[in-house]
Amino acid sequence: MEAIASSFKRIVSDENFLEVPFFQRKYVWKKEQWEQLFDDLKASVLSRKEHFLGSVILKRNSGNRNFANIIDGQQRITTFSILIKAAYDELKDEQKKHFDPLLIEDYTDNDPKIKHCRVDRKIYTQIIQGVYSSGQKNEKNLKEGLLDCLEYFKIRIKEIDDVFDFLKFITDKSKLFVKVNLESTEDEQKIFDSINSTGMPLNATDIIKNALFDRMIKISDEEYALDLYDKYWRNIFEHDDKCLQFWDSQITTGRIKRSQSEIFLHAFALIIGIFDTDKHSLSDLSSVFKTYIQNKSKEELEDFLVLLAKYAQTYQKLPQITQNILFDFDEYENRFFHLGYCFGINSFLPLVLFLKQNLEEDEYKKALYLLEMTVLCVSETKNYNKFVADIISNLQNNLKNTYIYIREQIKKYYVKFFEHSQIEEWLNNIENNDAKVVLFWIELYRQREAKDYKDKTGLCYIYTLEHLAPQKWQENWSDIFKNEEEADKFIYKIGNMTLLKGRFNTALQNAAWTDKLNGNNKYKHYIKKYADLIINKELLNITQWNKATIEQRTVKIINDFYKIWNVNIFLEENNGSNQGF
Template structure:
C-alpha cells in the first residue's frame, strides 16, 4: 500500500482509467453534498488556499486501470463539475487546461461507472444530456452544477477556477493505492468517513461479492450478482426505492433491505438477541469469512427467496383498506400500529416453511396475533419479543405441518402462563376499564370488520374500511353538566366511561362542546351519514344511553373480542 496527496492530475494520464466495481452502491450524493463541495472549492479558490476533500482508495487491476474501492461519490461529483466547467469555457481555454483528458482516454470515458449509473453518467460526460429535469442522482448533480456555475461566472473567473481545481500543486485528496493481495474491505470500512455513510446493506453486499471474487473470479461474481442481487435489489429505480424506503423500528428508522438482512441473520443464528443492529454488517462479515463458494451461493439464493416473500407482505399505509377475512393484512395492521417489527424474522420463516400449507400458515399467524393483542390489552411488555420470537424459530425448525402449530402454542403457553394474557376474567376486566384510546380504537375497528363479515345481508358498503377513525366516549369524560341525571358521582362515572361498550368510532373528532353534550345532541351527529356507515354506530339508533345500555354493549363487545381472538386455543 502507498499513499500520496493528489488531485485530478492522477487521472489525466492517457492510459489511466478508473472502474467502479459492479457491486458498489449507486450514486447517492444529494444537494447538501454538492452545495458543500462547491462552496468549499469556491472559498479555497478565492483565498488561494489548499483544500482536503477526503480519501480515494484504488486497487490496480491492470497497468493504469484501477478499481475504486472508496471515493466513487466524490470522484464522480468532481468529474461532473469539470464537465460543466468544460462546457462553459472557450475551446482555447479547454485545450490549455487539457480538460478533455480528465474525462476521456481517447474515445473512452475515464471513469467506467457501475451498471446502476453507467448510462446516465455517460450521457453527461459525452454531452448527450440536454434538458432532463431531475433533482436527484447523477442527473440531479449535473443540473445543480450547471445552474450554479451559470451564477458563479458572474462572480469569479471560470478559467482560473478550473485551473485551480486541476493544477498539480493543489492537492484535493489523499489517494491510497492498494496492492493485489491487500484486504481492501478492511481499509474501506476504516477510512470511509466523509460523505454519505454506508448502510449495513452496502457493507454486507460489498463484503459478500468481494469474498466471492477472492475465491472465484470477477466474472463468476458478476454472474451471481446478476442472478441473486441485481434482480432482487437493484434492477430498476422502483426496486431500489422499495428497498431503500425507511421504516420505523423502535426509536430509529431502518431501510427495508436492512430489515430483511437482519431477519435473515436472525433466522440463521448470525444475529442473536445480545447483538445490536449497529453490528449487523460486522456479524455478516465474520460469518462469511471462511465460507466456500457453495455456502456463499446458498446465502444469496436464500436472501433472494426471503426477499420475494418480504415484497409480498402487505404494505400498510394511511390509504390501506381492510377486510376481516384478509387475515395476513389484519395481522400486519396490528403489528404496524404497535410497531412490533421483532416478529418479522419469525413470519418470514413461517411463510417460507409453509409456502404450500396456507391453512397452517394462517393458523400460526392467528396464534401470534392473539398473543400480541392480548399482551397489548393486558399491558404485558413486549421487550422480550426480540428473544422470544427467535426461540420459536429454533423450536419449529425441522417440524412439519400441525407440529409447527403445536410448537408455537406450547412456546406461547410456556412463556406467558404466568402473565395472565389469556385469562378470560383478566381480559374482561381490561375491556371494562380501557383508558388507552389507541388500544380501544384498534379493538373497535376489528370488531366492526368482524361484524361486517358476519352480517352477510348488510346492504351498505361492506367491502373494506380505512383505519382513519377517532375514538369517542358516548358518556363523556366531562359528564357533570349534561349527564348528572344518569351518573351520581366521579367514582360511578369512571366505572362506566371507560367500558369498551361506551366507546365508538367517528370519522371526525367532535368539538369539545358537542363531546360533552347531552345524548340526544350527540346522537344527531353520530346519526349523520358519515358515521352510520359503521355497524357499531347503526346499533345506537333509537336508544336511550343509560348505564344498562353501556353494560349490555360492553358484554356484546367482549363476546366479539373472544370470537375474533379465541384465547381458548391456549391451554393455561
C-alpha cells in the first residue's frame, strides 16, 4: 500500500485512465454535497490554503494496461471532475490546453480520463466531451444527477473572478486528496480499516461485488458478466432507491455498525461453509469471499450467484424490528426477532435464514420456537456463533429431523438454563429491560386469551417499566418493609413491576399505593388511567400493595411465562408431542 497527499492532477496523471467498475453504484451526490464542495474550494482559493477533501483508493490493474480501478472515492472524484469541466468551459481556448489531460485520455478519440460505471457512463462521457444537452435550469431546480451537477457548477463558477487561477489552484497547486494505491494482491477492506481514523469500515459488500464480477469478466466476457449482474445482483440489491436504502441501513453488531448487506453476506458465508468462526471475524468477510471465488469456473460462479440471490430474497422477508411495529402474539417471527432485538442477540440470524430458506413453514415455526426460548433464557452467549455454525453444518444434508436435532443440541449445551429453579431465580430478581420484554409478551398473550381483546390490533413496544413498590421505599413504604435487604427481595420481583405509557413523575413513583393507583386529584398520571393493559386491570381492586400481593402476582406471571415458553421441552425425555406455540 502507498498512501500520499496528492493533487487531482497527480491522481489522474499517474495512470492512463481511471475506471469505475461497471457494477458499481450510480452517482448519488446531490445539491447539498455540491454546495459544500464548491464553498470549501472557493474559500480555499481565496485564502490560498489547502482544503482536505478525503481519500481516494485506487487498485492497480494486474494486466498489461496501465490503469487503476477506483475502489473508494468515486463520488467525490466524479463531482470534482465535473466541476473542472464546468470551469474549463469558461476558459479561453489557449488556456484550455493546460487542463485537457485532466479530462481526456491521451492518444484517444476524446475518451474521458475517467471511465464511469455502466449506469452513468454514457451521460458522464457526454458531459466530458461537451456533447450533452444543456437544460439551462434555474439553480433552485437543480437537485441530483450528473447533468444537474454540471448545471449547478456552471452557475456557481460565475462567482469566480479568475477561473484560470481557480482551476490551477484546485487541480495542481493543492494536495486536496490522500491517494491510496493498492496492488492487485492487497485486500481493500483491511487496508481501508487500517487507515481510516473514523472507525467506519469500508463496506465489504462493494468489495465482494467487485471481486465477483471482475472474476466473471476474466473467465467469460463483459457482456455475459453484465447479464448475470443485472439478473442476480442489481435486481436484488440495487433495483430502486427503497432497495438500496434497505441494504445500506445499519445494524449494530458488537461495537461496530454494519450494513444489512454485510450482515446478510456474513450469514450466507456461514451457511455455505466458507466462514470459519474460529478463524474469521466480520473484518475478514471480503477476503473470505475473494478466496472462495478466485478459482471458480464460469458455471460454478453462476450457480453461486443463483444461490446468493435466493438467500438474499429470503433475508429481505425477515422481520425488521422498529418502535412503530404493532406486535401480535401469534406473529411468531416478529416475537422471535423482537426478543433478539431487545436482548442484543443476532448470532442466530444465519441459522434462522437457513431454516427459513429450507423448511416448510410449520417446521420452521417449531424450530424458531426453540431458538426463541434460547434467546430468552440462556445468559451465556459467547459460544453462540460456534453453536450456530455447527448446527448449520450438520443440517446441510439432512433436514428430516431438524426440530429434534436442534432441541437436542440446545439441551446438550444449555440445559441448565431451562431448569425451573434458574428461571424463577431470574424472574424473582429481574433487571428492568428483561422485565419489560417479558411483561410485554405476557400482556399480548393474555390479550390473545381474553374474549374482550379479540379485536385488538396489537401493541407497539412503547412502554416504560414501573416498580409498584418503589425503589425509594423508605418514606411511604416503611410499614411494608423492615429493612433494605427485605425491600430488595420484593421490589425486584417481576410481580412488583408493570408497564405504563410514559413515566410517572418522581413524587408519584415514590408515593403510597393508593396515590399511585388512584391519583387522588394530585397527579396527572396514575395506574387507573393506564388500565387498558390486562396486567394493570388486575391491580385496580387491590386496596393494599404488600409482600403478599407481590408474591401472588409473581407466581401468576411465572405461570404465564411457562405457558408461553414451555421450557419442559428441554427437560423431559419424551416430549415430542408437547412443542409449545
